[in-house]
Amino acid sequence: MSKLLIQQADVLTLDESERILRAADIAIENRKIVAVGNAPRDFVADETIDARHHVALPGFFNAHTHAAMTLLRGSAEDLPLDRWFNEGIWRTESALQDEDVYWGTALAACEMLRSGTVAFADHYFYMHHAARAVQESGMKALLAWCVFGSDFAPEMGPTTLELTGDFVAEFQNSAGGRIKTMLGPHSPYISSARSLQQAVHVARKLGVGCHIHVSESPEQVANSYKQHGKSPVAYLNDLGIFDLPSIAAHAIYVNDDDIAILRAKRVSVAACPKTHLKLSMKTTRIVDLINAGVHVALGTDGAASNNDLDLLEVTRLTALLQKHDTGDATVLPSMQALKLATQHGARAMGFDDSGVLRVGADADLILLDFDKPHLTPRHDLAANVVHSARGSDVNYVIVDGKVLLRQGELTTLDEQKIMREAQMRGLRMVGSAQRQTQLYQG
Amino acid sequence: MSKLLIQQADVLTLDESERILRAADIAIENRKIVAVGNAPRDFVADETIDARHHVALPGFFNAHTHAAMTLLRGSAEDLPLDRWFNEGIWRTESALQDEDVYWGTALAACEMLRSGTVAFADHYFYMHHAARAVQESGMKALLAWCVFGSDFAPEMGPTTLELTGDFVAEFQNSAGGRIKTMLGPHSPYISSARSLQQAVHVARKLGVGCHIHVSESPEQVANSYKQHGKSPVAYLNDLGIFDLPSIAAHAIYVNDDDIAILRAKRVSVAACPKTHLKLSMKTTRIVDLINAGVHVALGTDGAASNNDLDLLEVTRLTALLQKHDTGDATVLPSMQALKLATQHGARAMGFDDSGVLRVGADADLILLDFDKPHLTPRHDLAANVVHSARGSDVNYVIVDGKVLLRQGELTTLDEQKIMREAQMRGLRMVGSAQRQTQLYQG
Numbered sequence: 072m073s074k075l076l077i078q079q080a081d082v083l084t085l086d087e088s089e090r091i092l093r094a095a096d097i098a099i100e101n102r103k104i105v106a107v108g109n110a111p112r113d114f115v116a117d118e119t120i121d122a123r124h125h126v127a128l129p130g131f132f133n134a135h136t137h138a139a140m141t142l143l144r145g146s147a148e149d150l151p152l153d154r155w156f157n158e159g160i161w162r163t164e165s166a167l168q169d170e171d172v173y174w175g176t177a178l179a180a181c182e183m184l185r186s187g188t189v190a191f192a193d194h195y196f197y198m199h200h201a202a203r204a205v206q207e208s209g210m211k212a213l214l215a216w217c218v219f220g221s222d223f224a225p226e227m228g229p230t231t232l233e234l235t236g237d238f239v240a241e242f243q244n245s246a247g248g249r250i251k252t253m254l255g256p257h258s259p260y261i262s263s264a265r266s267l268q269q270a271v272h273v274a275r276k277l278g279v280g281c282h283i284h285v286s287e288s289p290e291q292v293a294n295s296y297k298q299h300g301k302s303p304v305a306y307l308n309d310l311g312i313f314d315l316p317s318i319a320a321h322a323i324y325v326n327d328d329d330i331a332i333l334r335a336k337r338v339s340v341a342a343c344p345k346t347h348l349k350l351s352m353k354t355t356r357i358v359d360l361i362n363a364g365v366h367v368a369l370g371t372d373g374a375a376s377n378n379d380l381d382l383l384e385v386t387r388l389t390a391l392l393q394k395h396d397t398g399d400a401t402v403l404p405s406m407q408a409l410k411l412a413t414q415h416g417a418r419a420m421g422f423d424d425s426g427v428l429r430v431g432a433d434a435d436l437i438l439l440d441f442d443k444p445h446l447t448p449r450h451d452l453a454a455n456v457v458h459s460a461r462g463s464d465v466n467y468v469i470v471d472g473k474v475l476l477r478q479g480e481l482t483t484l485d486e487q488k489i490m491r492e493a494q495m496r497g498l499r500m501v502g503s504a505q506r507q508t509q510l511y512q513g
Numbered sequence: 514m515s516k517l518l519i520q521q522a523d524v525l526t527l528d529e530s531e532r533i534l535r536a537a538d539i540a541i542e543n544r545k546i547v548a549v550g551n552a553p554r555d556f557v558a559d560e561t562i563d564a565r566h567h568v569a570l571p572g573f574f575n576a577h578t579h580a581a582m583t584l585l586r587g588s589a590e591d592l593p594l595d596r597w598f599n600e601g602i603w604r605t606e607s608a609l610q611d612e613d614v615y616w617g618t619a620l621a622a623c624e625m626l627r628s629g630t631v632a633f634a635d636h637y638f639y640m641h642h643a644a645r646a647v648q649e650s651g652m653k654a655l656l657a658w659c660v661f662g663s664d665f666a667p668e669m670g671p672t673t674l675e676l677t678g679d680f681v682a683e684f685q686n687s688a689g690g691r692i693k694t695m696l697g698p699h700s701p702y703i704s705s706a707r708s709l710q711q712a713v714h715v716a717r718k719l720g721v722g723c724h725i726h727v728s729e730s731p732e733q734v735a736n737s738y739k740q741h742g743k744s745p746v747a748y749l750n751d752l753g754i755f756d757l758p759s760i761a762a763h764a765i766y767v768n769d770d771d772i773a774i775l776r777a778k779r780v781s782v783a784a785c786p787k788t789h790l791k792l793s794m795k796t797t798r799i800v801d802l803i804n805a806g807v808h809v810a811l812g813t814d815g816a817a818s819n820n821d822l823d824l825l826e827v828t829r830l831t832a833l834l835q836k837h838d839t840g841d842a843t844v845l846p847s848m849q850a851l852k853l854a855t856q857h858g859a860r861a862m863g864f865d866d867s868g869v870l871r872v873g874a875d876a877d878l879i880l881l882d883f884d885k886p887h888l889t890p891r892h893d894l895a896a897n898v899v900h901s902a903r904g905s906d907v908n909y910v911i912v913d914g915k916v917l918l919r920q921g922e923l924t925t926l927d928e929q930k931i932m933r934e935a936q937m938r939g940l941r942m943v944g945s946a947q948r949q950t951q952l953y954q955g
Binding site for chain 2: 353403
């Protein structure tokens with residue numbers, strides 16, 4: 072039995088009525104919130120957090136990332152999507168070793184915890200190493216081992232659909248339920264129809280869903296019509312992918328029929344606006360999707376395109392970019408933007424009891440230190456969080472009732488060691504790609 | 514004589530050849546940089562900064578803000594420009610007291626120093642109070658007292674063109690040269706032709722220029738054609754404004770003829786992309802302006818629309834939004850984006866010896882602590898600064914050779930006192946506006 076008491080926080084509950092409580096207590100017993108407002112009189116805490124000058128809200132759920140790509144941060148700059156892939160990432164990733172995934176994911180966990188993310192949906196390789204980092208960090212995660220399933224792109228290392236099925240069978244609901252899994256077929260433009268059908272078959276057998284990239288560029292959509300006579304969304308739907316719980320990453324180039332499918336099949340779209348801006352991809356029409364009833368969550372994508380893993384920044388960019396693109400400054404007010412980053416992400420990732428501060432919910436929450444000039448005055452707490460705060464204002468992170476960041480210090484991970492290893496491994500990978508390029512050009 | 518030695522920094526000089534130095538020293542004597550690379554052997558410092566794991570670069574120049582509007586942060590959310598003005602800001606500002614400007618500007622100074630800004634171009638009211646905050650903070654500033662000069666909008670308090678001329682005469686080159694001044698006619702859409710002509714006359718007599726809002730909305734441009742038969746830029750040019758050193762804030766809706774004028778008259782355009790996004794204004798065509806030879810600098814605008822005063826964030830948004838709007842991911846690489854935020858701003862504000870790290874330049878520089886997970890690994894220092902760093906990574910700020918932020922602590926300002934006063938005054942202003950609205954509606 073472990074009891075945690077947070078005292079005197081201003082609380083953004085993000086519940087249905089969007090209640091804001093002032094100087095409120097939050098009582099946590101084991102993994103659950105047992106009181107919000109006033110703690111029970113007989114509640115004797117093992118740890119008490121003095122949260123004066125702090126704002127509490129649910130932690131962030133990063134619904135699409137490639138965590139270990141932190142190792143490639145800043146290695147392929149100022150390139151459009153196709154050149155970013157072909158000249159940058161795919162060359163560098165050919166030097167990826169399985170152990171790199173542990174260190175890159177551990178670095179990602181440090182960075183995400185420090186900016187208030189409690190859970191992430193990861194889509195990468197050698198995922199048993201990612202699982203180890205998640206286990207140690209105390210975070211929650213939805214892990215998908217990426218399978219190209221392609222007639223032309225070789226798989227990464229020993230990856231096969233069977234292997235990734237074994238990964239699901241071994242890790243589903245592990246780490247006390249903190250780790251969930253999906254299958255990770257890469258995308259309709261790389262994966263063959265046969266491999267996608269096999270993925271549906273295996274996922275159904277294992278009782279999980281799929282996390283997949285969808286409609287990132289006009290070329291992908293045009294090729295889909297050329298090869299299959301239909302859009303990528305319609306194609307995946309006809310193959311049965313969306314009959315399973317699904318995360319569709321990006322979904323930028325979708326038409327009205329696609330939107331109807333995404334709504335009907337309750338697909339979660341994970342929008343990654345910072346990557347979209349950086350690679351000049353245009354962006355997910357979040358407001359249109361929401362108005363049509365599609366479930367939208369937010370992701371960072373990998374740090375090789377997004378350059379960091381800060382979901383608070385993504386939340387801000389979501390609100391700003393939708394105001395810009397729609398020409399309507401009233402869309403995505405701060406409370407709504409925060410819900411995309413919290414409860415929408417939690418639902419997309421299958422953590423249905425999380426993403427809101429209310430009695431009975433999982434104790435996955437964060438405290439921002441508001442005793443800062445850029446968060447003064449406090450006319451609108453939600454606006455201050457979305458449009459003025461930084462990831463670095465996160466002072467406490469609590470996952471399943473356990474304090475993972477305490478007064479700005481990580482409690483579970485050896486940050487200095489992780490940074491040293493990540494620096495070394497990142498340099499090795501990029502150096503190796505550069506040598507290959509020289510050989511090729513020489 | 515004061516001597517400062519920075520040791521073992523990785524240095525982004527931002528000079529013509531965009532040199533990056535590793536583990537380099539920077540020696541500062543009084544207000545100037547006397548060495549970059551290796552300090553002179555006989556250099557005996559009064560203070561030595563161990564800058565291992567730090568990246569040094571020129572400090573940021575915020576080329577357009579209304580500093581004291583920090584008091585209204587978060588008070589008028591999710592509104593388009595016209596409603597933001599009419600329903601939000603102008604009502605609240607009717608409760609502005611002269612002393613509020615001191616506290617609001619002091620709060621702004623805390624926030625700007627903490628995020629690496631060394632100088633700001635301010636455009637507001639009661640500017641002798643702003644000057645006092647600048648003086649105490651140790652920052653540099655270009656101060657302009659806003660005059661509406663309108664047939665319909667009453668001036669703020671005792672403001673007259675003569676008074677603002679007196680302000681220029683008294684404060685130009687004060688605080689050891691740290692304070693410069695301009696006149697601040699509000700805009701071609703509020704200020705009358707007569708008042709703009711008078712401003713030109715007075716500015717010329719005083720040997721200063723004008724800081725003015727230009728072409729923020731299609732309506733402003735349409736009205737200018739209706740009233741004057743020409744664009745706002747052509748109109749201001751014909752009135753002689755651009756024959757003086759000028760900062761044109763925003764300049765979103767400009768045509769090719771306008772761009773030719775801005776280039777020919779060496780006008781500095783101050784783009785404020787975060788405000789543009791937030792209020793759904795579209796944004797300054799920075800890449801087009803730069804390609805046409807126009808001088809472009811960056812600003813935050815006020816915290817009532819921008820919600821913070823973080824020029825590093827604005828620099829990132831500039832690069833991201835230009836990539837998005839142009840559809841070209843190669844535009845505004847990180848080095849170029851940083852130059853807009855540093856030397857371009859310095860020139861716009863008349864601090865011609867600043868904005869670059871080289872011998873003989875003013876010692877206006879910042880050190881970012883790179884010993885952080887989100888800044889690891891270090892494949893590309895400039896990209897890590899622009900696309901991964903946060904304002905909170907700024908650990909040292911040096912202006913005119915004086916350390917104003919030391920290991921994250923402000924050395925000149927009483928931050929706690931300033932936050933308390935700002936909170937109280939901000940609540941008073943917004944509360945007063947709300948009471949007025951209730952009376953009006955009751």
